Amino acid sequence: MAEVGPECIGIPILSGCDEEIVKAVISGEIPSYALEKQLGNSRRAASIRREALQRTTGRNLEGLPIDNFDYDSILGRCCELPVGYVQLPVGVAGPILLDGLEYYVPMATTEGCLVASTNRGCKAITESGGAISTVLRDGMTRAPVVRFETAARAAQLKFFLEEPANLESIALIFNRSSRYARLQGIKCGLAGRYLYMRFVCSTGDAMGMNMVSKGVQNVLDFLQDDFLDMEVISISGNYCTDKKPAAVNWIEGRGKSVVCEATIKGEIVKKVLKTDVASLVELNVVKNLVGSAVAGTMGGFNAHASNIVTAVFIATGQDPAQNVESSHCITMMEAVSCGQDLHVSVTMPCIEVGTVGGGTHLAAQAACLDLLGVKGASVESPGANASRLATIVAGAVLAGELSLMSALASGQLVMSHMKYNRSTKGIIAKD
């Protein structure tokens, strides 16, 4: 029988062999989530939990790897109740010449053809002299919802928050919660007795959701001293808006708002992309602008920004659920130089990335950040690495847009996916 042994830093250590502890987990005597603390060994805890799971379900987890992973690195940071990890292939697209520097972009995906396509776009951009990016805004958001007895009272708090002097004192409270989070402003939305306060702040090299939430909590505690009748309903009232499509993000931005552009020479459009400028311009209007309008899109005026955003997010340890708003993008294509060349741009108002926090410290993800030269906190100035990562995401999206749109314009899409996305032999099918 598993027994509780001597205490180690206040935590009772379980004694007993693995078999005894597995049985104790199955019977409910030991909660599965407590294994790490009670064993003081996170690898062993994962293995015991996995065995208990296999026996409880009668399912075999043989295909799910458990070895060669640092379970301490996720403890209290990235994942609870681990029983193994999922492997994903990481491909590399590039080099892409962006703002005068060459990048090789890591992409974690199981969609065959995606990396090849992005790679082709990178080639077209680089051979045309490169892309240029501009960060337009940088602010992470959190919007709590509070309730008052009357709508008039809710409006009073709105007006209070809109007074510059009050915002200054609130910023002092907010900024105390972090060395890097700095309050920029508060945008209020009101619905009857309910007030939604969208706090916007810079977050250095972190994506910032924990930081901004911590600062907002402090401000709510402070406000309650003056607004005794304010009832906090939730620290998140969905006006933030995190991990859901929303017009407020599309219009106001969230995280980094980036525009990235390039002029692709007509001969490169023909040679590398196998199409022509006029066809791309026409397709962009008909598909990405009109087609998306007919579909009633929210931020989806593009071909497949989410493909690239998600693959880069997973490779670099970002929160993959934030691909929702991070993929908001409008792709523009216009003929320039008397119709000879193509000006292409992607405008992405909500790229939510960090180079510290979340999964960025994990060995594989940190290696991918290092490949891009943006691992960890920036030594030049806080936030420089995260901003650079956001521009790289936008650059890679620009490449992806160029290549997929070209494949669609030339009728190449299905054929290319049959070749790279459906091989059953583990080798690339001939045709």
Ligand SMILES: CC(C)(COP(=O)([O-])OP(=O)([O-])OC[C@H]1O[C@@H](n2cnc3c(N)ncnc32)[C@H](O)[C@@H]1OP(=O)([O-])[O-])[C@@H](O)C(=O)NCCC(=O)NCCSC(=O)C[C@@](C)(O)CC(=O)[O-]
């Ligand atoms: C597959 C290609 C690139 C072939 O394109 P191609 O022009 O026939 O290829 P190529 O052999 O002439 O090579 C041109 C360049 O492409 C790259 N390239 C070429 N092959 C590879 C490869 N194996 N691995 C890496 N890079 C590759 C490479 O840069 C190469 O230059 P090189 O280095 O030879 O001088 C093209 O047909 C293509 O881009 N197809 C589009 C595929 C795509 O974008 N899929 C994305 C997913 S679609 C989806 O999920 C979303 C969707 C479609 O539903 C959204 C919507 O509704 O629109």
Ligand SMILES: NC(=O)C1=CN([C@@H]2O[C@H](COP(=O)(O)OP(=O)(O)OC[C@H]3O[C@@H](n4cnc5c(N)ncnc54)[C@H](OP(=O)(O)O)[C@@H]3O)[C@@H](O)[C@H]2O)C=CC1
């Ligand atoms: N709480 C929530 O509501 C949500 C949380 N998440 C999760 O939040 C996590 C990300 O939160 P996030 O706040 O980004 O990260 P962390 O919670 O890891 O906070 C960042 C930490 O890094 C420190 N830091 C050191 N150097 C820097 C630097 N140069 N720039 C910025 N920070 C630095 C910060 O210091 P300091 O302590 O001084 O601030 C802080 O302690 C992810 O796991 C994500 O999945 C996602 C959505 C919602």
